[in-house]
Amino acid sequence: MSDDTWRENALCRQTDPEIYFPERGGSTRDAKETCLACEVRTSCLEYALDSGQNYGVWGGVNERELRRLHRARRAATKTA
Numbered sequence: 001m002s003d004d005t006w007r008e009n010a011l012c013r014q015t016d017p018e019i020y021f022p023e024r025g026g027s028t029r030d031a032k033e034t035c036l037a038c039e040v041r042t043s044c045l046e047y048a049l050d051s052g053q054n055y056g057v058w059g060g061v062n063e064r065e066l067r068r069l070h071r072a073r074r075a076a077t078k079t080a
């Protein structure tokens with residue numbers, strides 16, 4: 001079981017959740033700016049990577065960046 005207590009301090013709880021899941025091609029700038037000020041950013045990104053999230057902004061990382069991190073992690077696991 002994972003520790004999800006970081007969610008209690010998620011800054012996005014105080015904002016519009018839709019900015020974290022924009023339509024295809026939509027801007028993620030507002031979401032990423034909020035993430036930069038979020039104290040649980042690292043935990044959020046770790047959760048997204050550990051749980052295989054592919055959609056939305058997590059820990060200040062957009063979908064394209066998230067997929068890149070997933071690939072890098074898989075590559076590192078293969079060579080380890």
Ligand code: SF4
Nearest residue numbers: 010012035038044059
């Ligand atoms: S880093 Fe961003 S998406 Fe993650 S909890 Fe904080 S505000 Fe929400």
